Amino acid sequence: MIEKITLHDSFAARQRIAGRIRTTPLVSSPSLSALVSADVSLKLEQTQITGSFKLRGATNAILSLSPEQKEAGVVGVSTGNHGRGLAYAAANAGVPCIICMSELVPQNKIDGIRSHGAEVRIVGRSQDDAQAEVDRLVADGRVMLPPFDHRDIIAGQSTVAHEILEQALDLDTVLVPVSGGGLISGVAMVMKVVKPSIRVIGISMERGAAMHDCQRAGKPIFVEELPTLADSLGGGIGLNNTYTFGMVRDLVDDLILVTEEEIAEAIRHAYWQERQVIEGSGSVGIAALLAGKIKNSGHCVSLITGQNIDMALHKRLIDGENVDAAANTSRD
Known part of the structure; x- marks a missing residue:
């Protein structure tokens, strides 16, 4: 339950x-x-x-991680604002961060995420396509912090x-x-x-x-x-x-x-x-x-x-x- x-x-x-x-x-x-x-x-x-507003949830999620999870690093899928919030919160906490995005995301939001030190991976034409790359990274040991659920x-x-x-x-x-x-x-x-x-x-x-x-x-x-x-x-x-x-x-x-x-x-x-x-x-x-x-x-x-x-x-x-x-x- x-x-x-x-x-x-x-x-x-x-x-x-x-x-x-x-x-x-x-x-x-x-x-x-x-x-x-x-x-x-x-x-x-x-x-x-x-x-x-996305910085609120991203910051709470990053600060709630265990030391082992912080060391492994985080990954997320984003249309822009979650990625930027997650990148900022991760950088402040010293946590490695990768953001996966589709080709439909505007360039200014990609640039904003990169400005906070996160790695950006552009995958496919939808959030579902980008999520597939997130799933692969999670299988390799990264912690997924999704944008909403x-x-x-x-x-x-x-x-x-x-x-x-x-x-x-x-x-x-x-x-x-x-x-x-x-x-x-x-x-x-x-x-x-x-x-x-x-x-x-x-x-x-x-x-x-x-x-x-x-x-x-x-x-x-x-x-x-x-x-x-x-x-x-x-x-x-x-x-x-x-x-x-x-x-x-x-x-x-x-x-x-x-x-x-x-x-x-x-x-x-x-x-x-x-x-x-x-x-x-x-x-x-x-x-x-x-x-x-x-x-x-x-x-x-x-x-x-x-x-x-x-x-x-x-x-x-x-x-x-x-x-x-x-x-x-x-x-x-």
Whole structure:
């Protein structure tokens, strides 16, 4: 029987990673509040040290390893942000690290991982292809730290929920970008224990929304990975998913999809109205708000998960380039 991840695990993770990650700001958004006639705030997790929330889970997982595991080194598969967080946390702990990625990952995210001293291996055209190389390295003795379906990763990601609860009074709704579900599982677990009335809504892109499609199917299934402006939300949830499928099913109130056009508009809105540079995956909550897809939100916090966008792509979007063209080149 799989042991549940609990509030105790979340508190332990918060204590473990204290001083190694940033407490990120929560800011009010007058522009979004006026547009949707609700009180909207943004949790700026893109200001985390490595540019995304992923550092929380990676740091907790690295610090939870045994001395023998640290000596053996770690390996992970990533669409970018997990790899960067894992590379940074491993380097700080003196742990060897290899990150396996598909050809669909943008070059800026590959460069960011390498800048922290990790080895990067590019394998195939999907997360599943990259995972095959991870499995080979694990057979050779490395310790795999996956991007989402892992107790210590989920507990680490859940620590952002404590900050939100401390920063946002009378919270009603939280919007969380969803890929494999590690972040939303941790956030929902904390929110539903502390204040069950808080709605936790997951947001994904229409192109390759793995968790959404798996929940509709009632089980983990293969979902084709497609080019998208929200590239960090790409990849499947794993056919042998242990934690996140069930946690999302049991704890998350709704899953909503946004289009590429809506993502592009959210990136532009963040830049011009919020003075924030954010990647497509981090913008999906704003996209859902702008598109009128969040009803009766009350006091709403949209979690902005990352800033690691290719700046050439960002400029093209801000300048109004065709969205489909931008999406299809965002991983070159």
